[in-house]
Amino acid sequence: MPAETAANGPADAGTALFSARIREASWSRHQGLDPSADPDAAKAPGVFDRLFDGSLSVDDYTRWHAQQYFVYEAIEAAAVRFADDPVAGPFVFPELARVPAIEADLKFLMGPKWRSGIEPLPATKAYVDRIDEVSADWPGGYIAHAYTRYLGDLSGGQAFGKAARRNFGFEDDGASFYVFADIKSPKVFKEEYRARLDAVDLPEADKVRVIEEILLAYDHNGAVLDALGKVLGRNPFEPKVIAAICHHMNTDHAADTLVICQGVGGQSGAETARMTGFDGDGADFAAVVDGTEVPIRVDWAAPLSERAEVRPEIVRLFTESKSSLSLGDAR
Incomplete structure (x- = not known):
């Protein structure tokens, strides 16, 4: 105040x-x-x-x-x-x-x-x-x-x-x-x-x-x-749910988080990454690129409202990212 x-x-x-x-x-x-x-x-x-x-x-x-x-x-x-x-x-x-x-x-x-x-x-x-x-x-x-x-x-x-x-x-x-x-x-x-x-x-x-x-x-x-x-009442997920999932991604799946940022996140040069939050429309990440942390926003395929819907979407983002990066390497 x-x-x-x-x-x-x-x-x-x-x-x-x-x-x-x-x-x-x-x-x-x-x-x-x-x-x-x-x-x-x-x-x-x-x-x-x-x-x-x-x-x-x-x-x-x-x-x-x-x-x-x-x-x-x-x-x-x-x-x-x-x-x-x-x-x-x-x-x-x-x-x-x-x-x-x-x-x-x-x-x-x-x-x-x-x-x-x-x-x-x-x-x-x-x-x-x-x-x-x-x-x-x-x-x-x-x-x-x-x-x-x-x-x-x-x-x-x-x-x-x-x-x-x-x-x-x-x-x-x-x-x-x-x-x-x-x-x-x-x-x-x-x-x-x-x-x-x-x-x-x-x-x-x-x-x-x-x-x-x-x-x-x-x-x-x-x-x-x-x-x-501007965002009052717009996020369907409780802050404690967001904290738990972000912590899980950043501690247990840090490599997957990096792949997502390099792939669908569009930052192929990302060195490290972390998930910083999400709402019903998409997920937020922060990736270190050339020594500077940059924010990344990735949209879900469709709006989400339940905790159980988040994991399949993250798996989809990882799978698509891994595929796109593999194709890039092949070229």
């Missing part, structure tokens, strides 16, 4: 406090993500809307949760780099770390093979790439992305956790991402966080850049939500 502007409203015009400047600059972005901001807007219900009205399926909730994993993994990798930095270090709080909680939630939602069943959407990858790029050596980059996510989680994000527990019957597992057990008072914590923003040792040009980066973080988050919104 991007930052906490909804709870505070726009800052007073002309204020010199850095935290207030951030809130004022990001107010319109926050309103754009808030499902209650414009009730008359003509748009299809998105992830937030469906979570709050109770119509979001647990499968789509899981897919949303999975995309957040990649974002927080990137932010928390940057936190390790900046832990001792005199500028960014004061914003590295171990009690904010979300990756262990997301991992626990995904294990609960998808089973022990959960990692094989998640892959960043293109919009998520762009978001992660931006976090990696801007926080590689600039303290302000880490501050911008950490602020946008964590203070949002402590504010409006708490309503997400309540909705998930109410809709899906979760107690701890499944929504532990929203539980900050080591923060006794979110209000006091956020006040301290904003005080550190106001005292941060950054030149004015860098403060402006931080604000711009926060706005970009909102835009990236919005792009991920839009991408998820």
